[in-house]
Amino acid sequence: MKNRVESVDILRGLTIVAMILVNNPGSWSHIYPPLRHAQWHGLTPTDLIFPFFLVIVGISISYAYKNKENTWSTYKKITVRSLKLIGLGLFLSLFLPYWPFFKDFESLRFPGVLQRIGIVFFVSAILFLNFNWKQLLGIAITILIGYWLFLGFVPLPDGSAPTFDRAPNNWANYIDLNVLGKHMWQKDYDPEGIISTLPAIASTISGILIGKILALQELKKTMYLLTTGVALLIVGYIWSFWFPLNKAIWSSSFVLVTSGWATVILALVYYITDVKKINGGNIFKYVGTNAITIFFLSGFIAKTFYGTKIGENLNIHTWLYQTFYTSWISIDKLASLLYALTVVLFFLALGYTMYKKKIFIKV
Incomplete structure (x- = not known):
């Protein structure tokens, strides 16, 4: 920036x-x-960390690409950066500090934190270049509602009812197990799995929209951020009665609540550093x-x-x-x-x- x-x-x-x-x-x-981390349903301070980073990825996109032209050169840069992130993640998964220095392919975990960052950055940056903020908001809402309806109401191929629990008939677990097989973090699920990457994109879109607030010329940015954050928290916690807070499957309520906390904390940090010019957080x-x-x-x-x-x-x-x-x-x-x-x-x-x-x- x-x-x-x-x-x-x-x-x-x-x-x-x-x-x-x-x-x-x-x-x-x-x-x-x-x-x-919470064992399954629930939320601890540790569960906030990764979604906070994805929100910040979205904010960065809104600044870094706001004046970029929708050209092949821009898409190329986005693609290269995404591949670098995914490559670094796969390298960490493969690396051994002793001969032969890399794991066997059979034991490689495909998903990971850096891999997810690379994927959601790629998708979110492309969306940002092609849609306005209202359309992005609509896309995020569609993802979150669609994800809830799919995981909660669509029967599995064997006809069994879906569940949000850590079980084979949880759609997120079912897809990861059948597509990734042994290449997961746990035998039955992966917290950076395939379908749960969709709501993670919504987390990043929320960051893009927060970046739009930061780009406003008005002096009441802190109040706008606080109001947005509190609204996200209220809706997210209410939704959690039907779709529990869950990082492992990145539930829709989890997206709203973690984005809400990220926005509230950003508002406080913004007020201290950018408004009051208190530089106590420079070390970070x-x-x-x-x-x-x-x-x-x-x-x-x-x-x-x-x-x-x-x-x-x-x-x-x-x-x-x-x-x-x-x-x-x-x-x-x-x-x-x-x-x-x-x-x-x-x-x-x-x-x-x-x-x-x-x-x-x-x-």
């Missing part, structure tokens, strides 16, 4: 930092409840300007630490955790959290260094 919106960079960085925090505990067996801005690069490196380093052995029974991760944390901290969850916070501090320092040296890696 030529004239960057400070609050968007800060919220992007804060979201990446939160991703790193929840993805890097000292022990997966000892995690405080707010830092875990440094990460936000290299968000994908830092997120990728966090995954790459974590996988290297888990996969590189020290002796017969330890890897780098376990050695660090036992040597510097559990050796003197008796509360397991606290030790695990402090390890994660140390990882966060490392990447905050990396983001600061890259920003100060004007290193901005565009993916």
Whole structure:
């Protein structure tokens, strides 16, 4: 963005930092409840992180492509960026920190966070170039209602009634299992699965529409954002009585509620940073300007630490955790959290260094 919106960079960085925090505990067996995903239905602070990032992707699209011509060159750039994101995600899934350095194809997980970002960015950017805000709103509403009706009311091929539960007769699980087979995160479902990518596109469209609000010339942007966010929360929570909040299948109510929280928090950050000019969140801005690069490196380093052995029974991760944390901290969850916070501090320092040296890696 030529004239960057400070609050968007800060919220992007804060979201990446939160991703790193929840993805890097000292022990997966000892995690405080707010830092875990809901087991199935429900919503924890951790469940907000990924949809927040997709909302920010939408906001970025509304700024980056608002003056772009609808040409082959623009489509080419969108396609290349999407393929880069998908390629990085597949690389992380395949990578091993030891010979032969890549997993067998049979054990490759096709979906993933970066893969979903790449797909929804591609679709949402194309939609943005071809439709106005009213049409985009209509597309998002159609996706959310259509997804609810399909998952909740269309019988499966064997004639059984569909369900929203973690079960074979959940359409999202059924499609993933029959199309992806073994190439999923779990044996019975994948949180970044095939059909659940559709409502994830609606999350990104919500970000595009929020970006339209930020582009307004009026001085009451904070109030517009707060009003929009509260409206999304009310509708989303009401809808959850019939279509439960669920990140694993990215339910329509989940889209509205998470977009609502993202908008409310953005409104607060916008008021503090862009209106009142209080720069307390700069440390997150440094990460936000290299968000994908830092997120990728966090995954790459974590996988290297888990996969590189020290002796017969330890890897780098376990050695660090036992040597510097559990050796003197008796509360397991606290030790695990402090390890994660140390990882966060490392990447905050990396983001600061890259920003100060004007290193901005565009993916």
